Amino acid sequence: MTTVPVGRSVAVKVPATTANLGPGFDTLGLALSLYDELVFTTRAQPGATIEVHGVGAGEVPTDSSSLVIRAAAHTFAHYGVEMPGLDVVAHNGIPHGRGLGSSGAAIVAGIMAAKGLLEGIVEIDAEGLLARATELEGHPDNVAPALFGGLTIAWMTPEGPRHKKLIVHRGVSPFVAVPRESVMSTALARSLQPESVPHEDAIFNVSRSALLIAALIQSPELLLAATEDKLHQSYRASAMPETDALIQVLRAHGLAAVVSGAGPSILVLGSDPAQRLVAADLIEKSSTTAWDCLLLAVDFKGATVVPHSTEAVA
Incomplete structure (x- = not known):
């Protein structure tokens, strides 16, 4: 099985999101300038260890049960690549349980880390990123703007989730x-x-x-x-x-x-x-x-x- 080299490291940055925006229930989402920033480094030892700073420090899981790690593992498994051991340092700015997309951001962080670590091994396009995130989140209204930024319209099709990104007026x-x-x-x-x-x-x-x-x-x-x-x-x-x-x-x-x-x-x-x-x-x-x-x-x-x-x- 293909493996990721030990010592490969990527930095991930994910914005907070706000969904619904009033009438656009489960459809509209907006990315905001508030971020979780994480560094993922592969290691020889299996499993994962997370060092959390900022929001969630001392509260969220710091091992393989973390949503971030589960999202990465889900992505590696989908593309048939063995999950490497990971050391993660997270600096979290997105409040938890407050309606700002913290769970979606964690999912997107893990998926983006997998994308970066798999560079040159597997290429994951935008459609694949949204599909993996929606599989874990259940609906695309938060993960779409977290992945792509701006204002997003997200919808489901028999073939999977889809999105359209729009540029917001500078006065908003x-x-x-x-x-x-x-x-x-x-x-x-x-x-x-x-x-x-x-x-x-x-x-x-x-x-x-x-x-x-x-x-x-x-x-x-x-x-x-x-x-x-x-x-x-x-x-x-x-x-x-x-x-x-x-x-x-x-x-x-x-x-x-x-x-x-x-x-x-x-x-x-x-x-x-x-x-x-x-x-x-x-x-x-x-x-x-x-x-x-x-x-x-x-x-x-x-x-x-x-x-x-x-x-x-x-």
């Missing part, structure tokens, strides 16, 4: 408010939704999703109307009451505020940078608990993997 200014204490399980969030919705609600969301694409790539002044939703946020509101209350305050002040992914973080899609400062001020005045306010940009590159020199300066 993302703002994310992250609660310091509360977390949200994606599985719990999904369990709160009904199996079916009224016909008029479905039509409502189709119209807003179409409008949202236009607002994000061409007409940011339409973002408030374009981020209205009747498919998922109201059903999940009971599980994150302060998130819901703050979104209502923000929207009442003309800001395009939505739940980020499964929550409980809040995403504001500003039509100009100044709106982010207004949002931060409103949250400080209106919240009863601590929130971290992040003034972010759209990440246009997506995940990257490059050779890493083990002799590089730390």
Whole structure:
């Protein structure tokens, strides 16, 4: 069986993502300028050891049970190459359980590491990357923007997941408010939704999703109307009451505020940078608990993997 040489090392960088964006449930996603950065180095000893810095240090698995390592192993197995032993150093910036795509980022990190380590042995194209990530994540709305950056539309076909990347209008200014204490399980969030919705609600969301694409790539002044939703946020509101209350305050002040992914973080899609400062001020005045306010940009590159020199300066 083909093997990867001992001592091969790659550096991986993966952006945070925000999915749904209001009406685009399980379809739309946006990459953000907040990152997990990891270095993977092959070793002779089997298994894996992860040194975690930043988010998740002392909390997440640091052996082969890690989602990052499982994603790498899944990719090696799919392409029929023996999984090498790995030493990993992770510097994590993406909050966990807050609706910013941390699990998708971990999956993408492992897959991109496998891609880099398999350079010259197996070539993995964009379609293969998205397919492997979706197999593990279950749906492509977070992993597509994490892989490819920008605004992505993702959908499923009988042949597998597909995506279209779009470039966001330069006036769109993302703002994310992250609660310091509360977390949200994606599985719990999904369990709160009904199996079916009224016909008029479905039509409502189709119209807003179409409008949202236009607002994000061409007409940011339409973002408030374009981020209205009747498919998922109201059903999940009971599980994150302060998130819901703050979104209502923000929207009442003309800001395009939505739940980020499964929550409980809040995403504001500003039509100009100044709106982010207004949002931060409103949250400080209106919240009863601590929130971290992040003034972010759209990440246009997506995940990257490059050779890493083990002799590089730390």
